[in-house]
Amino acid sequence: MSAENNKEACNKAANQSINWSELYKKAQQVSERAYAPYSHFKVGAALLSEQGQVFTGCNVENASYGLTVCAERNCIATAVAQGTTQVSALVVYTAQQQLTSPCGACRQVIAEFMSPDAMVSLVNHLGDTQQWRVADLLPAAFTPQNLKNSTDNSSVNNSNS
Numbered sequence: 001m002s003a004e005n006n007k008e009a010c011n012k013a014a015n016q017s018i019n020w021s022e023l024y025k026k027a028q029q030v031s032e033r034a035y036a037p038y039s040h041f042k043v044g045a046a047l048l049s050e051q052g053q054v055f056t057g058c059n060v061e062n063a064s065y066g067l068t069v070c071a072e073r074n075c076i077a078t079a080v081a082q083g084t085t086q087v088s089a090l091v092v093y094t095a096q097q098q099l100t101s102p103c104g105a106c107r108q109v110i111a112e113f114m115s116p117d118a119m120v121s122l123v124n125h126l127g128d129t130q131q132w133r134v135a136d137l138l139p140a141a142f143t144p145q146n147l148k149n150s151t152d153n154s155s156v157n158n159s160n161s
């Protein structure tokens with residue numbers, strides 16, 4: 001993606017109106033569907049696509065603990081399955097006094113589909129919120145740009161720009 005295209009994409013995202021309260025509500029609702037029989041730590045995520053669609057996801061645990069998938073990644077995977085690869089905003093909801101921020105694995109996946117200036121908002125049942133820029137959640141992220149900058153990019157055909 002050229003600098004000019006990148007600027008355009010940022011402007012587009014900045015001009016898109018984000019209905020945070022709708023995203024909070026959707027994230028709260030889907031958190032009730034979380035499959036968390038082991039941790040009892042229910043998480044809901046909701047995102048707004050660049051096309052203006054809202055997608056949701058919850059955490060899904062497994063008796064083989066390591067196979068657990070977080071709400072954020074399930075939410076993004078659901079969006080991708082519906083044709084979205086540009087996410088404008090993401091909300092993470094937990095009914096926890098302390099706001100829950102995305103784990104390291106989720107931060108990497110978020111960086112794949114959100115611009116560095118896009119916002120991730122944490123919210124809880126008390127209505128407390130905290131917003132993070134993607135670039136602040138994962139500084140110096142490894143992104144598709146790194147692969148494009150490779151001296152041998154003949155094997156990279158997955159271009160989004």
Ligand SMILES: [Zn+2]
Pocket residue numbers: 070071072073102103104105106107
């Ligand atoms: Zn995670």
